Amino acid sequence: MAEKIDASAYACIRDAGTLKSWVDEALAARLVAFDTETTSLDPMRADLVGFSLATAPGRAAYVPLAHKSGNGDLLGGGMVEGQIAVREALALLKPLLDNPAVLKIGHNLKYDLAVMRRHGVDIVGFDDTMLISYALDAGMGRGHGMDALAEKWLGHTPISFDDVTGTGKNRITFDLVALDKATAYAAEDADVTLRLWRVLKPRLAAEGMTAVYERLERPLVPVIAAMEARGISIDRQILSRLSGDLAQGAAALEEDIYRLAGERFTVGSPKQLGDILFGRMGLPGGAKTKTGQWSTTAQVLEDLAAEGHELPRKIVDWRQLTKLKSTYTDALPGYVHPQTHRVHTSYALASTTTGRLSSSEPNLQNIPVRTAEGRKIRTAFVAEPGNLLLSADYSQIELRVLAHVADIPQLRQAFDDGVDIHAMTASEMFGVPVAGMPAEVRRRAKAINFGIIYGISAFGLANQLSIPREEAGDYIKRYFERFPGIKEYMEAAKAQARDKGYVETIFGRRAHYPEIRSSNPQVRAFNERAAINAPIQGSAADIIRRAMVRMDAALAEAELTTQMLLQVHDELVFETPEGETDKAIPVIRAVMENAAMPAIDLAVPLKVDARAAKNWDEAH
DNA sequence: AGTCTCACG
DNA sequence: ACGTACGTGAGACTC
Numbered sequence: 322m323a324e325k326i327d328a329s330a331y332a333c334i335r336d337a338g339t340l341k342s343w344v345d346e347a348l349a350a351r352l353v354a355f356d357t358e359t360t361s362l363d364p365m366r367a368d369l370v371g372f373s374l375a376t377a378p379g380r381a382a383y384v385p386l387a388h389k390s391g392n393g394d395l396l397g398g399g400m401v402e403g404q405i406a407v408r409e410a411l412a413l414l415k416p417l418l419d420n421p422a423v424l425k426i427g428h429n430l431k432y433d434l435a436v437m438r439r440h441g442v443d444i445v446g447f448d449d450t451m452l453i454s455y456a457l458d459a460g461m462g463r464g465h466g467m468d469a470l471a472e473k474w475l476g477h478t479p480i481s482f483d484d485v486t487g488t489g490k491n492r493i494t495f496d497l498v499a500l501d502k503a504t505a506y507a508a509e510d511a512d513v514t515l516r517l518w519r520v521l522k523p524r525l526a527a528e529g530m531t532a533v534y535e536r537l538e539r540p541l542v543p544v545i546a547a548m549e550a551r552g553i554s555i556d557r558q559i560l561s562r563l564s565g566d567l568a569q570g571a572a573a574l575e576e577d578i579y580r581l582a583g584e585r586f587t588v589g590s591p592k593q594l595g596d597i598l599f600g601r602m603g604l605p606g607g608a609k610t611k612t613g614q615w616s617t618t619a620q621v622l623e624d625l626a627a628e629g630h631e632l633p634r635k636i637v638d639w640r641q642l643t644k645l646k647s648t649y650t651d652a653l654p655g656y657v658h659p660q661t662h663r664v665h666t667s668y669a670l671a672s673t674t675t676g677r678l679s680s681s682e683p684n685l686q687n688i689p690v691r692t693a694e695g696r697k698i699r700t701a702f703v704a705e706p707g708n709l710l711l712s713a714d715y716s717q718i719e720l721r722v723l724a725h726v727a728d729i730p731q732l733r734q735a736f737d738d739g740v741d742i743h744a745m746t747a748s749e750m751f752g753v754p755v756a757g758m759p760a761e762v763r764r765r766a767k768a769i770n771f772g773i774i775y776g777i778s779a780f781g782l783a784n785q786l787s788i789p790r791e792e793a794g795d796y797i798k799r800y801f802e803r804f805p806g807i808k809e810y811m812e813a814a815k816a817q818a819r820d821k822g823y824v825e826t827i828f829g830r831r832a833h834y835p836e837i838r839s840s841n842p843q844v845r846a847f848n849e850r851a852a853i854n855a856p857i858q859g860s861a862a863d864i865i866r867r868a869m870v871r872m873d874a875a876l877a878e879a880e881l882t883t884q885m886l887l888q889v890h891d892e893l894v895f896e897t898p899e900g901e902t903d904k905a906i907p908v909i910r911a912v913m914e915n916a917a918m919p920a921i922d923l924a925v926p927l928k929v930d931a932r933a934a935k936n937w938d939e940a941h
Numbered sequence: 942a943g944t945c946t947c948a949c950g
Numbered sequence: 951a952c953g954t955a956c957g958t959g960a961g962a963c964t965c
Contacts, residue, residue, distance in 0.1 A: 589962055591945055610945070618946065644947060647961055675957060677950085684959045687949035695948080719950085772955065781955025843953065854956040858950090862957095890950045890957085 326477050331508035332382035333500055335403040340410060343374055343382055344417050350376050353417065354426040354515035357433045358507050360494040364435035365658055365665045369407065370496040371503065375511035383504040386410055391497040401500065411442055421446035426518045428467045431670065434546045449542060450517045455671035456534040457524050460823070460833030465671045471513045474520045479513055480506045533830050537863055538670065540870045545668050552663030553886045557654050559701040564650035567642045574639040581632040588639055591617045604630060645689060649698045656683045668888070674832045675855045676862035678888060686889045690941065699938035709902055711883065712940040713909050713931040714892035715865070717742055719774050721925045722860045726827065727810035728924065736925040743767040749803050769800055773807060774857050776850025811853050818852035826859040827921050861891065868916035869893070875912045881905050894937065902933045
């Protein structure tokens with residue numbers, strides 16, 4: 322374990338001369354850990370309060386810039402004396418931060434990049450300990466936050482943010498934290514970051530993960546930071562009108578629901594609903610939840626509706642309307658930024674086991690699309706006047722990846738020939754010609770194809786298709802007979818997860834499954850299915866990451882000002898001037914379709930569909 | 942804080 | 951004989 326961390330040695334820098342000497346020290350060391358302190362976790366709303374530096378383990382300092390005095394001060398809210406002016410500090414810092422020959426080390430640098438960018442300073446030449454940990458240990462333990470990593474690798478518990486700022490309604494912003502407390506906290510963060518880097522960085526080369534980190538993780542940071550900063554425009558009028566429509570529809574349904582139930586109750590309470598449907602009304606209950614309650618999922622209610630019961634259908638409809646209202650039409654306007662008038666999501670770069678991104682506050686990766694009602698919400702995502710939204714999405718990327726990694730000749734041929742992959746699967750399995758194939762036959766093949774990607778089980782497939790488990794089992798058996806490479810792939814994935822503790826994507830990204838050897842059969846089976854899925858989902862994630870990393874340069878090379886706004890796993894959304902849309906589409910398509918090359922010679926072609934329109938619904 | 946449900950790929 | 955389709959995030963309800 323590393324030497325004990327002593328917070329008492331940290332410096333608080335309050336004059337330009339001292340800061341200059343620390344900057345010189347960092348320049349000489351060619352390396353510095355860097356961390357910003359601000360007033361908000363949201364970089365779009367954060368004001369810079371100070372920053373910390375560390376040049377060697379234990380040698381760390383905090384530089385307060387905008388601390389104010391708190392309560393009890395006669396001049397409450399006044400500036401604390403003896404702080405370097407922001408402009409002066411940034412001028413001293415800039416030659417360090419934008420100098421690629423000095424390695425900046427941060428933890429979740431996307432945040433600091435965004436904050437510093439707003440102050441006109443670029444950070445060029447950096448390492449990110451969160452992303453190094455993610456490249457090495459995705460799927461291991463409690464995530465890649467600094468506190469968890471400090472605990473794990475340094476045996477040290479850093480001062481918690483909550484301890485410094487308080488919690489709940491007593492929480493204060495960092496600019497109101499006293500300087501001694503702020504210094505202990507902030508300098509420690511830089512110190513810990515540097516120490517983590519010294520532990521984690523050597524593991525990249527030792528464990529063969531340098532390429533994943535340097536090609537798929539690190540270069541995505543400025544790309545994502547720029548996307549988040551751009552945001553996307555939403556039309557609040559459209560959302561407001563939709564919200565009214567949804568409220569009206571839900572209110573009407575509620576009256577029907579009370580009438581059919583014979584009493585008023587909280588429709589949104591699954592517990593009350595279950596008691597009414599399966600208790601008082603005596604409808605045939607099916608599945609139970611893990612707490613012993615009757616399950617009232619949409620599937621259960623649909624089944625009851627199919628048997629002729631009127632109430633369950635009303636509940637399903639009510640839930641859809643209230644879901645759209647609360648999660649989208651009512652919530653999204655609250656995310657419109659007061660200055661940019663746009664919505665700025667946050668992408669997590671290190672949250673999933675497979676390599677996918679995730680989006681939050683708001684989540685723009687789950688905007689409705691599957692129903693006509695839901696799609697109306699997409700019409701509220703719009704381009705600025707004179708521009709269009711351009712959506713480019715990979716066609717069947719996960720099945721193409723499956724054809725490659727499992728090396729399935731029929732699948733590869735089908736993608737080469739550009740034929741309908743689900744129809745081909747149905748034809749191969751059931752001996753039905755593709756021409757004039759019944760929709761139901763194709764639907765079943767499609768469900769099986771998805772099932773394969775998810776680590777199929779007879780139970781899951783039966784559930785999905787509402788067919789007996791035996792029949793689902795027969796389908797799976799037949800599938801494995803027709804595509805023996807699939808079974809081999811699945812067994813190989815499980816074996817690798819068992820033997821090595823992880824599985825790999827085509828680019829060598831690892832997804833760890835530490836519980837794959839669990840003595841609990843359910844836990845084991847769950848991990849096995851995840852291990853089957855991860856190389857497929859993760860390889861697709863790698864491919865779109867590479868496309869994103871290369872996109873800015875390709876657009877600039879073509880002298881286009883089209884800008885990448887959103888990523889939705891297999892889709893990229895851009896904002897493009899109307900006049901250059903036709904030039905942008907082939908550039909974007911080429912980058913996306915060639916994203917695997919030259920590192921990986923995919924055995925299947927990648928196909929991208931692209932379209933531009935005034936709003937996201939019509940572009941998609 | 943945990944559970945349930947449901948939005949997306 | 952179990953109980954699951956893979957990966958996420960958010961809102962409402964409950965305790």
